[in-house]
Amino acid sequence: MVVIATMEAMSILACLILGILIPEVSTSAGNQWTYRGSLGPDHWHLDYPHCGGVKQSPIDVITDDVIIDIERLTPVVFSGFDVVSSTAEFTLENNGHTVKVTLNDKKNQIKGGGLPGVFVAEQFHFHWGATDSRGSEHSLNGNHFPMEMHVVHYNKKYGNITEAIDKKDGLAVLGFFFEVGRFNRHFDEIIHHFQDIKFKNDNVSIHSIPLVQLMPAKLLQFYRYQGSLTTPPCYESVTWTLFNQTIEIAEEQLEEFRTTIFENDESEGGVSIDISDDFRPVQCMHGRRVYASHSSLKFPKNPPPNNSKIVQENPTSSASIITPSVLVLALLIVTIFRM
Numbered sequence: 001m002v003v004i005a006t007m008e009a010m011s012i013l014a015c016l017i018l019g020i021l022i023p024e025v026s027t028s029a030g031n032q033w034t035y036r037g038s039l040g041p042d043h044w045h046l047d048y049p050h051c052g053g054v055k056q057s058p059i060d061v062i063t064d065d066v067i068i069d070i071e072r073l074t075p076v077v078f079s080g081f082d083v084v085s086s087t088a089e090f091t092l093e094n095n096g097h098t099v100k101v102t103l104n105d106k107k108n109q110i111k112g113g114g115l116p117g118v119f120v121a122e123q124f125h126f127h128w129g130a131t132d133s134r135g136s137e138h139s140l141n142g143n144h145f146p147m148e149m150h151v152v153h154y155n156k157k158y159g160n161i162t163e164a165i166d167k168k169d170g171l172a173v174l175g176f177f178f179e180v181g182r183f184n185r186h187f188d189e190i191i192h193h194f195q196d197i198k199f200k201n202d203n204v205s206i207h208s209i210p211l212v213q214l215m216p217a218k219l220l221q222f223y224r225y226q227g228s229l230t231t232p233p234c235y236e237s238v239t240w241t242l243f244n245q246t247i248e249i250a251e252e253q254l255e256e257f258r259t260t261i262f263e264n265d266e267s268e269g270g271v272s273i274d275i276s277d278d279f280r281p282v283q284c285m286h287g288r289r290v291y292a293s294h295s296s297l298k299f300p301k302n303p304p305p306n307n308s309k310i311v312q313e314n315p316t317s318s319a320s321i322i323t324p325s326v327l328v329l330a331l332l333i334v335t336i337f338r339m
């Protein structure tokens with residue numbers, strides 16, 4: 001407990017120091033950024049001042065600290081998410097930072113769930129890691145997932161995403177975590193087009209997929225907080241909804257993300273650089289709180305050992321009792337034969 005308290009104190013201190021070091025004015029208007037090196041996340045605020053703000057995303061959700069708010073966080077109401085359209089198409093694109101799917105018909109809408117209005121789905125995209133131990137932008141008690149999907153919506157009252165993107169109540173992003181598991185045929189409808197979008201600025205039209213098929217079955221349990229775009233210009237315009245239930249995807253499908261999608265233009269030649277690890281590190285809370293839609297979402301970071309664990313450990317204990325007995329017996333036999 002002392003170690004945890006010290007670590008939390010250090011993280012708060014780091015946030016305070018960072019707040020002092022980050023200049024409040026921009027140095028220049030930049031247009032390039034990356035996830036590594038001199039244009040990486042630590043430098044974004046120099047060209048994009050909002051990235052140095054106090055409501056930035058992603059964050060680490062500390063489950064013991066969340067505030068349960070069942071009255072406000074009612075179920076999100078989805079409309080159009082189950083529609084199978086024969087005419088609508090998606091645009092699948094490699095933008096050099098991620099795989100992005102733009103919804104062209106704007107028929108998917110969400111409301112309720114404590115959201116400040118009606119929001120229209122514009123696009124969804126992914127953040128993934130080079131290995132299973134990382135990739136998601138948000139984390140739960142410091143634990144990351146191999147991939148995270150963001151479904152980006154704009155507030156209908158602004159008419160389009162360009163108008164909404166820098167407004168306080170402009171965007172609502174739904175975040176979904178992935179875990180390695182069974183083959184996911186719905187995502188394969190996207191993945192099997194990856195050969196057509198290997199390089200930056202490649203894009204292809206694909207048949208639309210009912211978004212409900214891409215999401216987990218249970219959507220009642222979620223975390224909520226106020227944050228930002230996780231890429232420059234980092235506007236603090238996002239009402240974040242992070243769902244508790246994960247999406248299963250096979251390891252070989254994750255490998256397609258890791259090995260087929262490159263951040264460089266085809267014409268650049270030379271060695272292709274894969275986009276893996278396109279996630280921003282977690283940001284300081286600066287006093288913000290995370291809310292939860294269900295009481296089961298609040299739990300201690302390090303749960304005390306329970307009885308089931310003790311029961312599970314029993315076979316191991318008996319094995320460790322047997323092993324010394326066998327050794328003693330062997331020694332006895334050796335001793336007798338020597339005599």
Ligand SMILES: [Zn+2]
Nearest residue numbers: 125127150230
């Ligand atoms: Zn994102």
